[in-house]
Amino acid sequence: MDVLILQKDSIKDFLSSLSTDYLLWAPIEKDGDTLFQPLLDCNNNSPDLAHQAIIIKHSIFPQTEPLYSYDQNDQIQAPDAQDIKQNILFGVRPCDARSFSLLDPVFKGDVPDPYYLARRNKALLIGMACTKPFANCFCTSVGGNPCGQEGLDLLCTDLGDRYLVAVLSEKGKEIINKTSSLFIAAPAEEIKQGAELAQNAERSMKRRIDLAGVTDTLGRIFENPVWKKMALKCIGCGICTYTCPTCYCFDMQDEPMAKKRGRRVRVWDSCMYKEYTLHASGHNPRPTRVERLKNRIYHKFKFNVDTFGTFGCVGCGRCITLCPVNEDIIENLLAVKGAA
Amino acid sequence: MMNPYLPEKATILEIRQETNGARPIRTFKVALQNGQALNQKPGQCAMVGILRVGESMISIASSPTQSEYLEFSIMKLGKVTTALHDCEAGETITLRGPYGNGFPIAAWKGKNIVTIGGGIGQAPLRPIVQYILDNRDDFEQFDIIYGARSAGDLCYKAELFELEKRNDLKVHLSIDMADPDWKRFVGFVPNNVLRIKPSPENTIAITCGPPVMIKYVIHNLLELGFSEQQIFTTLENRMKCGIGKCGRCNVGNFYVCKDGPVFDYATLKNLPEF
Numbered sequence: 001m002d003v004l005i006l007q008k009d010s011i012k013d014f015l016s017s018l019s020t021d022y023l024l025w026a027p028i029e030k031d032g033d034t035l036f037q038p039l040l041d042c043n044n045n046s047p048d049l050a051h052q053a054i055i056i057k058h059s060i061f062p063q064t065e066p067l068y069s070y071d072q073n074d075q076i077q078a079p080d081a082q083d084i085k086q087n088i089l090f091g092v093r094p095c096d097a098r099s100f101s102l103l104d105p106v107f108k109g110d111v112p113d114p115y116y117l118a119r120r121n122k123a124l125l126i127g128m129a130c131t132k133p134f135a136n137c138f139c140t141s142v143g144g145n146p147c148g149q150e151g152l153d154l155l156c157t158d159l160g161d162r163y164l165v166a167v168l169s170e171k172g173k174e175i176i177n178k179t180s181s182l183f184i185a186a187p188a189e190e191i192k193q194g195a196e197l198a199q200n201a202e203r204s205m206k207r208r209i210d211l212a213g214v215t216d217t218l219g220r221i222f223e224n225p226v227w228k229k230m231a232l233k234c235i236g237c238g239i240c241t242y243t244c245p246t247c248y249c250f251d252m253q254d255e256p257m258a259k260k261r262g263r264r265v266r267v268w269d270s271c272m273y274k275e276y277t278l279h280a281s282g283h284n285p286r287p288t289r290v291e292r293l294k295n296r297i298y299h300k301f302k303f304n305v306d307t308f309g310t311f312g313c314v315g316c317g318r319c320i321t322l323c324p325v326n327e328d329i330i331e332n333l334l335a336v337k338g339a340a
Numbered sequence: 341m342m343n344p345y346l347p348e349k350a351t352i353l354e355i356r357q358e359t360n361g362a363r364p365i366r367t368f369k370v371a372l373q374n375g376q377a378l379n380q381k382p383g384q385c386a387m388v389g390i391l392r393v394g395e396s397m398i399s400i401a402s403s404p405t406q407s408e409y410l411e412f413s414i415m416k417l418g419k420v421t422t423a424l425h426d427c428e429a430g431e432t433i434t435l436r437g438p439y440g441n442g443f444p445i446a447a448w449k450g451k452n453i454v455t456i457g458g459g460i461g462q463a464p465l466r467p468i469v470q471y472i473l474d475n476r477d478d479f480e481q482f483d484i485i486y487g488a489r490s491a492g493d494l495c496y497k498a499e500l501f502e503l504e505k506r507n508d509l510k511v512h513l514s515i516d517m518a519d520p521d522w523k524r525f526v527g528f529v530p531n532n533v534l535r536i537k538p539s540p541e542n543t544i545a546i547t548c549g550p551p552v553m554i555k556y557v558i559h560n561l562l563e564l565g566f567s568e569q570q571i572f573t574t575l576e577n578r579m580k581c582g583i584g585k586c587g588r589c590n591v592g593n594f595y596v597c598k599d600g601p602v603f604d605y606a607t608l609k610n611l612p613e614f
Contacts, residue, residue, distance in 0.1 A: 112342075252586070281417060
């Protein structure tokens, strides 16, 4: 594995060179939030690209995506996958990079989803190591690492005035080769510095939970009163699902357009809403927030394990940080363990 | 890569009014405009849609042994089904599918079959009826138990009255509430099952109807000595994609659209929300 050094002064040149051939996404600060958006002006990016963006999955799995459109004569036209530009996602947190690895088997599945896979196959992920994990990060408890490499093509580690750049894939190597003059081989001293930062990051992780056996426990406590208590303060706003990098549920809706044209779009949906499962008859298999919150925890820590062999959670902590009523998935899981 | 979300267009050949009232049911006979058959198995479903309105997952009410057309019995309830009820013969709708596992009907060869339906729940059982009639020698005794709230709520009434006259199967119809013109059984479907007492010996029982009916039918079948593996049912849930991705139709870690809708009771009883 190649490990290189990129001076921070050169980051604009690096990104500019990429933006000609690729649609470049990066964390951008806007109105007090860090959003993951197309980087249109490389001179105008946020001074610290390492901020944790609120959401990143929309770069591969858009919040609203036309599946096809139809004209006044009902001629159906699907978008051409060829029109999707090569994407580079810059400043991806290792947890977010892992989240795509968890979404992949869902969208590959028995029936591959051409929309997700077209974007995914054309995406290159440049990671930013979390040398200073955020307050609610718990990636190490669900199999991740703040400086983990899973799913990434390049991983940058902030060394102050330089980035240490680990080259992790052939695709990553190719883009380095395009701008090879910006990079030098990393001296052993700085590789060691990067490794120390990674170790410190792992050690400094404040929130941890031992999840050994939690899937088996969930198999036994479906009817336990713990769920009712857990859901008491949930207001069903759904922000935990919208900002979750591993949530993928969607709705399909028809949108009218001018001249009797229209399109069928898929839009993110949330299992926290009662309409999500409401039958036309009025029957609802998950009628209250108790069943809905329970289903979310079961999906991530039992169903996903039963189906794909991994937790459906990367420990990014966004659902904790952004919940308006302080629902806390770690505390929820502790309650699950306590109910066993 | 094949696009699983793109529907095919289909023409409505004929519409039959099955029931009236606040929640009327119509059966739509349709054919794909590309001339192809859907090659579905009994018990499978399809996404029936109308451009500009949306799609609904509907069980296919006709048998694959009738390959020139498909039938869907649809209750007028929501946005899409109301729009479908506004359609007339000759109009175009959209179809995708078939979806789901279907009934393991090939494995039931040589067995007695009893279908137990309630209300619109007879629709997914109807392909079994047609399939067995089209392959009658492959099966032993065949019983159709079916009930609805009132005589006016019975689906496929004319068809079932015709089947009553045959001597190679038995039809046991019921309505919930007494009606002076009704000469057959009055009472709930689970009670009719107890009255008829199908023998569990070499028999497969398939039930579909309102959740509460399914619950008591299964209870009564177990009481009659049926094993959990001899009892099948077909579930429904709200669906959007049909291919196990959009998330909402899960029961435990099964998706009804893909892993169901057909489950045997041995599987079903271990699912948390049933």
